[in-house]
Each structure stands twice: as C-alpha cells, then as structure tokens.
Amino acid sequence: MHLEYFHLIDRIADLRTEQRSITVEAQVPQESTIFEGHFPGHPLMPGVLLIESMAQASGWLLIALTRFERMPFLAAVKEAKMRTFVTPGELLTIEAAVLHEGSGFTITEAKVSVGGKAKCNATLTFRQVPFPNDDLRGHMETMARRIGFPQQMFAHG
Amino acid sequence: MSSTFDRVATIIAETCDIPRDTITPESHAIDDLGIDSLDFLDIAFAIDKAFGIKLPLEKWTQEVNDGKATTEQYFVLKNLSARIDELVAAKDA
Numbered sequence: 008m009h010l011e012y013f014h015l016i017d018r019i020a021d022l023r024t025e026q027r028s029i030t031v032e033a034q035v036p037q038e039s040t041i042f043e044g045h046f047p048g049h050p051l052m053p054g055v056l057l058i059e060s061m062a063q064a065s066g067w068l069l070i071a072l073t074r075f076e077r078m079p080f081l082a083a084v085k086e087a088k089m090r091t092f093v094t095p096g097e098l099l100t101i102e103a104a105v106l107h108e109g110s111g112f113t114i115t116e117a118k119v120s121v122g123g124k125a126k127c128n129a130t131l132t133f134r135q136v137p138f139p140n141d142d143l144r145g146h147m148e149t150m151a152r153r154i155g156f157p158q159q160m161f162a163h164g
Numbered sequence: 165m166s167s168t169f170d171r172v173a174t175i176i177a178e179t180c181d182i183p184r185d186t187i188t189p190e191s192h193a194i195d196d197l198g199i200d201s202l203d204f205l206d207i208a209f210a211i212d213k214a215f216g217i218k219l220p221l222e223k224w225t226q227e228v229n230d231g232k233a234t235t236e237q238y239f240v241l242k243n244l245s246a247r248i249d250e251l252v253a254a255k256d257a
Contacts, residue, residue, distance in 0.1 A: 082202055109212055110221040112205045132205060 008060075010039045015060040016101070019155045022071055027105035029068040031154070033060055035097045042095060052093035057127050058084055061117035065103040065131055069113055070147070071160045072105070073135065078143065082112065083132035090125050097121045103131075111135060168215075168245040175210045176241075179203070189242035194235060217251040 008015050021030040035052055042050035062081045069079040093099065103117035113135060118128035138144040148161065166174075169189050176193070177184040180203050193199045199207065208219045227233035237243055 082205065107209050107212065108218075109205065109208050110218055110223070111225075112208070112221075114209060134205075 008033050008036055010036065010041045010056060013059065013063075014150075015056065015063050016067065016154050019067060019157075020100070022068070022157060022160075024071055024160075027068070027072060027108075029064055029071070029103050031064045031067065031101045033099040033101060035093060035095055035099060037095045039095070050095050052095075052097075054087075054089045054127070057089065057093060057119055058087055058129055058131075060099065060101055061103060061119060061127070061129055062131055062133075064101040065115040065117050065133065067151070067154070067156065068103050068105070068115070069133060069135060070151070071156070072108075075144075075148070075151075075161055076137070077135040078138045078147070079113065079133035079135050081131060082134045085130040085132070087127070087129035089127045093119070093121065093126050099126070106130065168248050169241060171214060172211065172241060172245055172248065175214065176207055179206045179210055187241065189240075189245070191241050192236065193239040193241065193244065195239075211248065215248055215252055217248065217255055219248075219251070 008017060016031045016033055018032045019029065020032050023029070041053065041056070045051060045053050066079045069077070098121065100120050101117065102120075103115050105113060106116050107114040111134060113133050115131050115133070116128070117131060119126045138147075151161070173184060173187040176182060176187055176197065176199070180197070180199055182197055187197065191197055193204065193207075204221075208221055212218055224233065224238045228235055228238070238247060
C-alpha cells in the first residue's frame with residue numbers, strides 16, 4: 008500500500024471470474040503521513056481508505072469481467088461497517104464478489120479481514136463506462152501488471 | 165397477483181422514500197418524481213431482482229441521447245411497466 012497515492016492493493020491473490028469474485032492482499036505501511044493526523048499517538052487506517060480498498064478490489068474484479076473494456080467508478084457505498092481498528096503494519100485480505108450485474112452498473116459486496124478476523128465490510132455500486140482516455144487506461148494497465156493481474160485478461164493480450 | 169405497475173410503484177416508494185399514493189401510471193420517474201440517475205440504479209437493481217430481467221438502461225439512454233426515443237417512452241411508469249412486461253415475456257419465450 009502507498010496510501011498517499013491511493014495505491015491500496017499490493018497483490019491479486021485469487022481471481023475467479025466464473026464465480027465473479029476476487030481476493031487481494033494489502034500491507035498497511037508502518038509509517039505514512041496519513042497516520043500523523045489520523046491520529047496523533049494512536050495511528051489508525053482511516054475508514055474511508057478501507058472503503059476505498061474494498062472499492063479497488065471490486066474494481067479489479069470488474070475490470071477482469073469486462074476484459075479491460077470498461078472502467079468502474081464508485082457510485083454508492085451502502086451498509087459500510089467498520090468493525091474493529093486497522094493499525095499500521097497489518098496485512099489485509101480483501102475479498103469482493105458481484106452481487107448484481109445491471110446494465111452499465113454493478114453492485115459488489117466486499118470485506119476486509121486480518122488473520123481471518125473481520126475488520127470491515129460494505130456493499131458498493133459502480134458505474135462502468137468506456138475508459139475516458141488512453142492515459143487512464145495505460146495507467147491502469149501498468150498498475151494491473153504490478154499487482155499480478157492475469158495477462159490473459161488484458162483485452163489486447 | 166399485483167400488476168407490474170403496482171410492483172414497480174412499490175419498489176420506487178420503498179427505494180426512494182416517495183409516498184406510494186403520489187405515484188401514478190402517468191408519473192414520469194425523472195420529471196415528476198425527481199428520481200436521479202443514481203437513485204434509478206437502485207430501482208433498476210430492485211426491478212431486475214423482482215422480475216428476473218436486466219433493464220437495458222444503457223441502450224435506452226443511448227436511444228434517448230441519439231434522439232431515437234424520448235424519456236417518456238421509458239420513464240413514464242405505465243410505459244416502463246410495459247417494457248418490463250416485454251422483457252419478462254421475452255425471457256419466458
């Protein structure tokens with residue numbers, strides 16, 4: 008994880024397109040400027056970043072399901088629950104699965120756990136649109152390679 | 165069994181917290197009921213689930229944007245209900 012750059016996913020551990028689900032891992036850094044403010048003397052991973060990490064895990068799943076044809080943008084967060092604190096240095100396992108595939112939108116359910124213990128969960132809605140430009144698509148492809156996105160799921164090989 | 169319109173009206177009332185008795189077959193979901201596109205995704209989700217279909221929102225939006233259809237054809241509730249009936253019939257055919 009590189010919190011300041013919103014790089015919240017380190018590695019795709021398991022991507023199951025037939026089951027429409029994904030598991031990713033993310034190592035919370037020991038140090039970050041984020042923790043200087045959140046909170047002084049009691050560093051905690053912000054809930055909004057945990058939601059974002061679930062959104063990013065879901066997003067990689069949706070990109071895989073559309074074979075890199077569409078970019079998912081977070082549109083709604085429901086039923087988000089921050090169950091216990093996430094602290095610096097913890098290894099997060101983030102799982103996401105499709106709840107519903109609509110026309111131009113998809114709803115996922117996602118959760119974060121550490122060592123098998125639930126940390127947070129949410130139901131997320133995404134709008135899916137063609138990539139707005141080549142720069143974003145190129146950036147996402149670079150990120151995909153970095154986190155182990157399966158090569159065969161790139162639309163153009 | 166309640167009509168398609170009744171089921172759709174109930175979904176809209178529950179999803180968007182709109183009084184059920186203000187929703188009529190002539191209501192335009194956007195212009196009359198003030199439902200925006202994000203709230204309509206929740207309605208589409210509920211309709212998809214309730215009727216076992218997939219509302220082709222992208223196709224409809226494209227047709228409206230291209231001037232090939234009006235929003236009334238899809239978003240006045242009696243028309244939306246008719247489209248749902250068509251989709252259900254096509255699924256069962």
